[in-house]
Amino acid sequence: MRALNSPVVLHNARLATLSNQLVEAEAALVEASTRSRQAQGNSSESQESLANPVVVAIKGDLARQQAQLGELSARLGDSHPQVVQIKASINQLERRMNDENRRITGSLASNKAGMGTRVNELRTAL
Numbered sequence: 001m002r003a004l005n006s007p008v009v010l011h012n013a014r015l016a017t018l019s020n021q022l023v024e025a026e027a028a029l030v031e032a033s034t035r036s037r038q039a040q041g042n043s044s045e046s047q048e049s050l051a052n053p054v055v056v057a058i059k060g061d062l063a064r065q066q067a068q069l070g071e072l073s074a075r076l077g078d079s080h081p082q083v084v085q086i087k088a089s090i091n092q093l094e095r096r097m098n099d100e101n102r103r104i105t106g107s108l109a110s111n112k113a114g115m116g117t118r119v120n121e122l123r124t125a126l
Helices: 007-041 047-051 053-076 081-125
Strands: none
Touching: 007 047, 007 081, 047 053, 047 081, 053 081
16 A cells, blocks of 8 residues: 555545546636636626626716606707707716726736636646
């Protein structure tokens, strides 16, 4: 019977650990790839965007502004200064939401790249 600290036993334990880490990293890479692909397809409706408090707040503000725009447009006409101001505010909110969605998408892509690097490192070590 081999001693528990023999080089063969330690080597096999190290291989088992690396193998387990690789399986976990590959699963995380698949998840990161899926999330990144979904966000790129429709970033405003991705799971990350829908769960992001900044995006949720912007969407709420946008809905309120759009409702107010409809009401004021009907009452005052499209060229009234208040209507023009709300349209500008809506455009600004839409730009902020697009910027936030790009930030989320970029973060997901970065996470995916990092997981890919980790998988490659583990494969090399194994």
